[in-house]
Amino acid sequence: MVFTGMGSSYHACYPAVTELAREGRPAVHLGAAELLHFRMGILDGTSLVVAVSQSGESAEVVRLARALPDADRPTLLAITNGMRSALASIADVVLDTRAGEETGPSTMTFAAALVALAGVAAALTGVAVQEAASRLAGDAEAAASALERLLADRSLPQELADRLGARDSVVLLGRGPARAAAEMGALTLKEAVGMPAESLEAAQFRHGPLELAGPKLAAIVLATEPETIELDLALAAELVAAGAAVLAVTREGVAPAGASRIEIGPLARTIGPAVSILPMQLLAWQLAILRGREPGTYVRASKVTTRE
DSSP states (O other), X not given: OEEEESTHHHHTTHHHHHHHHHTTOOOEEEEXXXXXXXXGGGOOTTOEEEEEOSSSOOHHHHHHHHHSOSTTOOEEEEEESSSOSHHHHHXXXXXXXXXXXXXXXXXXXXXXXXXXXXXXXXXXXXXXXXXXXXXXXXXXXXXXXXXXXXXXXXTHHHHHHHHHTTSSEEEEEEOGGGHHHHHHHHHHHHHHHOOOEEEEEHHHHTTTGGGGOSTTEEEEEEEOOTTTHHHHHHHHHHHHHTTOEEEEEESSOOOOTTOEEEEOOSOOTXXXXXXXXXXXXXXXXXXXXXXXXXXXXOSSOOSSOOOO
């Protein structure tokens, strides 16, 4: 099983691939460009390629789909927002996220892709279809309620901007499924604000980038995974001690002294990143406005990347 995409669609695959591994089902997570140009040799008629593209028109994903051989061809499952696209016309199976029209950075489409991928992961681990659908509906409803609760705090965007927006560097740290929110959060800050922001797997941060810790750094630590929450909160405390501005996003609202905290609640880990990314989305929106940019407009990039 190979999960692929570009940009936010690639990042959305982290929870599903992690869930499959946890259930003993090995899956490869590769960017579509790397798979297309360098790693096609791993694919054959026994392979399942799960290609995620919100538009269904991303250059690398469409080229990959067209490059699949007729003989010994892998099964191609596409997850897209809408059924009328180049990718949908090539795929063997198409799942429509039905996110609707989106003009700015991928917020609705990112969340919708997470839900579809959670369903795919459940099916691939052997969960009966009706059971998977029922469980997924409940998990999505819980995530929607958590989003509504956070959005009800009208002061949150400005508080995040005051806390994190004035630092020279921004780093977003997460592990496992939380990497979807960390990677997508960094992408959103770059896309919507023009702010350099780096996402790193939290353990990798200690291997060199820890030298960034200090008063010029803003760090968002996604401590949402039970296996590593103590490690992640310890890192957050260390960053606070070094003078960094730290936001800890957790399931239960626990954070070290000196760090801001946001509680997302006990959500399904395959969908949780749709909620844990919200602070980064609100931060990007507020900073864009403060810096004179219209959120959702592009200077050099475009909503759909049709050229590699």
